Amino acid sequence: MRAIYFMLIDYIKVKRQLYLMPLFIVIALFMWGQGFSILMSFSYMIFVAIIFSTAPFGACKKEDAGFLVLLPSTTAHRVIGRFLYGMSLAGFAVVCSGIFIVNAQMMGKGIEAWTIAVGLVLLAFCLLLITMEFLILYLIGENLAPQLLGIVRVAPAMTSYFAMMYVMDGKKGNISDSSEGLSILHQMGGEMMQVGLIAIAAALLIWAAAIVICVKVTAKRDYV
Amino acid sequence: MELLEVKNLSKHYKAFDLQNISFTLPKGYIMGYVGPNGSGKSTTLNLITNICKCSEGEIRINGISCEEDAVAYKEQIGYIGDEFYFPDNFKVKNIRQVLHNFYPTFSAKKFDGFLQRWNLPEKKPIMDFSRGMKVMLMFASVLSRDTKLMVLDEATNGLDPVMRTEILGLLQEYVMDGERSVIFSTHILSDLEQIADYIYFIHQGRTVLYDAKDELIENYLLVKGEKSAVSAKLEKALIGVIDNAYGFEALLPSDQAGLLGNDFQYEKPNIDQIVVHYIKDGR
Numbered sequence: 001m002r003a004i005y006f007m008l009i010d011y012i013k014v015k016r017q018l019y020l021m022p023l024f025i026v027i028a029l030f031m032w033g034q035g036f037s038i039l040m041s042f043s044y045m046i047f048v049a050i051i052f053s054t055a056p057f058g059a060c061k062k063e064d065a066g067f068l069v070l071l072p073s074t075t076a077h078r079v080i081g082r083f084l085y086g087m088s089l090a091g092f093a094v095v096c097s098g099i100f101i102v103n104a105q106m107m108g109k110g111i112e113a114w115t116i117a118v119g120l121v122l123l124a125f126c127l128l129l130i131t132m133e134f135l136i137l138y139l140i141g142e143n144l145a146p147q148l149l150g151i152v153r154v155a156p157a158m159t160s161y162f163a164m165m166y167v168m169d170g171k172k173g174n175i176s177d178s179s180e181g182l183s184i185l186h187q188m189g190g191e192m193m194q195v196g197l198i199a200i201a202a203a204l205l206i207w208a209a210a211i212v213i214c215v216k217v218t219a220k221r222d223y224v
Numbered sequence: 225m226e227l228l229e230v231k232n233l234s235k236h237y238k239a240f241d242l243q244n245i246s247f248t249l250p251k252g253y254i255m256g257y258v259g260p261n262g263s264g265k266s267t268t269l270n271l272i273t274n275i276c277k278c279s280e281g282e283i284r285i286n287g288i289s290c291e292e293d294a295v296a297y298k299e300q301i302g303y304i305g306d307e308f309y310f311p312d313n314f315k316v317k318n319i320r321q322v323l324h325n326f327y328p329t330f331s332a333k334k335f336d337g338f339l340q341r342w343n344l345p346e347k348k349p350i351m352d353f354s355r356g357m358k359v360m361l362m363f364a365s366v367l368s369r370d371t372k373l374m375v376l377d378e379a380t381n382g383l384d385p386v387m388r389t390e391i392l393g394l395l396q397e398y399v400m401d402g403e404r405s406v407i408f409s410t411h412i413l414s415d416l417e418q419i420a421d422y423i424y425f426i427h428q429g430r431t432v433l434y435d436a437k438d439e440l441i442e443n444y445l446l447v448k449g450e451k452s453a454v455s456a457k458l459e460k461a462l463i464g465v466i467d468n469a470y471g472f473e474a475l476l477p478s479d480q481a482g483l484l485g486n487d488f489q490y491e492k493p494n495i496d497q498i499v500v501h502y503i504k505d506g507r
Contacts, residue, residue: 002295005325012318013311059311065275066309071326072298222276 002073006081007088009068014055024048025096038100038111042119043161045093046126050157053086053130057137058149065223075219076211079138083211086130094123113193120196124203125163129156131203131210138214141221227251227405228272228373233281235267242267242429245281249373249422252402254395256416256437256495257409259426260503265409266306268426269377272407273303285373299327302366306378308358310365312351316344319365329370338364355382363394374398374406380415388412392419413496425499432502437495445476446497449488458483464501475501 011018028041028048068078097119101111133156140148228249235242242264249255259265270276272283274290274297282289290297303309310319316339323330339346342360344353353361359379366374374395380388395406396419410416416423416437423440425433433440447462450471454462461483462474475493476484484490493501 002326005322008325009322012314012322016313059313061311063305063307063309064311066273066303066305066307067311068309069275070273070298070301070303071322072295073326074294220277222270 002077003080003084006073006078007084010056010082010085013059014052017052017055021048021052021092028096029100032100037115038097038104039115039118039122041100042093042097043122045096046090046122047157047161049089049093049126050129050133050160051153053089054133054137054149054153056082056085058153062223069223076215079215079218080211083131083134083207083214086134087127087207090123090126090130093126117192117196120193121199124196124199125160127200127203127207129160131207132156135210135214138217225251227286228407229282229284230268230272231282233268233271233283234279235271235276236279240264240267240429242271245426245431247422247424247434249405249407251405252399253421254399254406254408254419255422255424256413256420257407257424257426258411258413258416258495258499259432263426264429265426266377267429269375269407269409273301273375274298299329300372302369302371302374304359304362304366304374304376304379306381309362310350314350316346316350316361319350319361323365323369327369331368335364335368338367356384356387359383359387359391363391367394367398372404374404376406376408376410378410379408380410380412388415395419413494413499417495420495423495425502427503433498440498441492441494443478444493444498445478445481445484445490446473446493447476447484447488447490448473453487455483464504466501466504473501
């Protein structure tokens with residue numbers, strides 16, 4: 001529970017940045033309305049989630065330690081809270097896309113199983129990137145230079161967006177069996193849905209391992 | 225019973241070492257933790273609050289160490305620092321919510337009572353609060369829950385005398401039930417003169433003096449006189465000799481008063497004078 005409270009603190013700390021979220025949802029909706037695949041809209045939301053996931057690191061000040069570090073809790077509570085914040089943003093992208101999908105179904109537009117499976121792979125990729133960003137930021141130290149934080153925040157999100165473009169080939173992200181990116185996933189063996197689920201499971205395992213590492217590193221560190 | 229136990233505490237930095245700090249603070253007492261800038265006061269307090277990790281030693285509050293039970297340990301601490309520690313974009317309602325979430329003993333009613341008592345505006349962004357308002361908000365957050373040890377790190381710096389007097393009153397009220405204690409670091413030694421029961425004096429990371437305040441004052445004499453009248457034996461016993469236009473001024477352990485004869489004036493020193501002469505002495 002204390003970890004969830006720390007997640008809520010992160011939300012309070014970055015709420016001004018999160019006020020921009022509705023704008024990004026509108027852009028994703030607009031993309032979808034313009035005939036782009038639901039996966040393109042999802043990719044875009046993931047891009048946004050990755051960018052925003054590191055915002056609490058930028059909102060850390062050394063002086064805050066007198067309040068936040070002294071809250072009755074362990075290092076694990078604080079670190080897990082931060083990781084939950086990152087995961088919740090990925091969840092937010094999923095919920096938004098889910099609403100788009102339900103809306104599409106209601107309008108009579110069917111969503112193929114392929115789309116869901118690729119969506120799972122994209123989600124796993126998103127979780128992995130957020131995990132790697134958090135790992136780097138915790139290893140370097142939470143109170144790092146704004147320039148470095150800027151690179152860590154933007155580079156993975158840009159990489160992920162271009163990777164998704166590559167996977168989805170076509171300009172409007174309309175996916176097909178013959179797309180080059182999907183053929184790579186085919187080569188990974190098994191059904192696409194299984195690949196998606198395995199990817200999610202692997203991402204969650206790495207996420208948990210990263211938490212353990214970050215707790216160990218942070219527990220030894222002075223806050224001021 | 226001891227509320228705070230600090231044993232052989234050390235912290236090593238590249239340019240500074242805090243070495244072998246040991247003391248105990250009984251329940252119901254106030255300890256003044258004093259020393260010049262860079263002496264290790266804030267380092268010690270940061271180790272007690274677990275903001276920093278000690279290289280060696282042990283700290284217990286009510287018999288609990290942070291390693292044993294971090295939640296129970298931290299629940300007992302109320303910390304007020306020189307720096308305002310609430311995140312800039314927090315509002316008063318956010319602080320209230322966080323305190324409610326984390327502290328089972330937090331009373332929103334008490335918190336709101338303190339806000340009213342000190343005219344702290346609920347709606348105004350806390351980053352726009354004056355220094356005095358920020359300090360009082362930190363006090364409101366600490367006094368609205370059941371803490372056992374209040375840790376103040378130069379919390380009264382930059383406050384006007386009226387506000388400082390109010391805070392000193394709050395601290396005395398805080399320890400009145402005999403169950404809670406205060407460790408208080410400050411440069412304003414006249415504040416300690418009023419409220420401290422114990423004085424711990426640290427210099428260059430090492431303990432210089434540690435005693436009950438009244439004992440400390442009893443144990444020294446402030447000696448003034450002509451330097452030419454100082455015998456070799458007396459010169460050896462004097463602590464922190466400061467030359468001035470009228471001769472010299474120094475501390476002398478009370479048990480060495482026999483060395484003075486009739487050539488010198490002497491009186492009981494205050495804490496400020498004891499600290500100044502010890503710093504001058506460099507022991």
